[in-house]
Amino acid sequence: MNAGPVIWDPSTLPTDDNVNPYAFSVALNGRWFLQKGKMVAYYGNITFHPIGYGPLDQLISTSFHSPTHATDWVVAEGQGHMILADRAYDVNSYDLEEGNLTVRSGNLLAYASTLALKQSIIPGFLTLIGSGKFVAASNGPVHFVEPPVRVDPQALVGWADCPSPCHHYDHSYMRGVLGGVRRLTGLGGASGEEHQFEFVGAGQVLLQSTEVLMPEYATGAVADEPGIPGARPPAQGGRAQQPNLGNLGNLGRQFGL
Known part of the structure; x- marks a missing residue:
């Protein structure tokens, strides 16, 4: 007998772990950098600051060094849970330990402020340096x-x-x-x-x-839905495959709905 779907709340959501293969729960207690359009829901007292504005200039100077992508990212600050997802592609987290990793900009969803992001010399890629957790997707x-x-x-x-x-x-x-x-x-x-x-x-x-690369559109744009200002048509081609990332460090356990 089917027990039905799991109903999540702030007390039962995973801590820095997968909710299911396509969504990840960040237990925020401080600050994370977040690509626009990659958060589907959140609980708690969380505020979002644009890159280059607000009271976080010192944080930006140490953790974000990519002017080309500045309008695509925000800083999430506070306490709570953020649920990240990207068009039903698989999502996983990685722990970088005093490392240097370069990844396609469209695949990187979020990263802890203990990491520094730099713009790669290879167009379309970003580099993370240092120690900390980040969340990414792939096709x-x-x-x-x-x-x-x-x-x-x-x-x-x-x-x-x-x-x-x-x-x-x-x-x-x-x-x-x-x-x-x-x-x-x-x-x-x-x-x-x-x-x-x-x-x-x-x-x-x-x-x-x-x-087949993950189809990309302007970051932060929303699908064409009634009542949503600035809506645009969804990306053509849809999903090519269910992705499944490997692991650089400690890969979070996956929870199925």
Whole structure:
């Protein structure tokens, strides 16, 4: 007999753990950085400050160094629970210990103020430095591989404690009659056979098992729903796969609804 759905409240929500594979509960007692549009609900006394405004200038100067993404993030301050989710993709937390991790900007949902975020030299990526917890999502299971390795750009989620990648082109793939067909039609151009990111040195590279990136739209925009000011149409294409991230440190247990 089906016992029915679990009903959560502030006393039963997990502490810094998964509510289910697609939602994560942050037990806030202080400050976290949060990407706009990634919080679906919260309990408690929590206020949200835009980046660059309000009384948190000192915190911003030590924990946020990405002017390009400043309008996409806020600081959550107070005590309570925040439930994070991203379009039903799997969501998980990671503990970074005196580390250096670079991740796609669209995959990073939130991070503790003990970490410092910097803008990567690779467009579309952000770097977290230091010790603390962060929350991220992805499209497809993530695997960790060691350099030296060449990876499909679409499959790359990020890299930890290793140098930034170089571009590698397989020119032989573009030669001959078939190469001419690929240039004219574009077939094979986005699959990684002719262009890869090349990693060398120590560290780990995070790869998802699909070549379909998480669809992104303007951060903070809301779906086209009646009565919501500034609503916009939802992203096209929907969800490609249920993602499932790996673990850099202590991965939270998952709770099914």
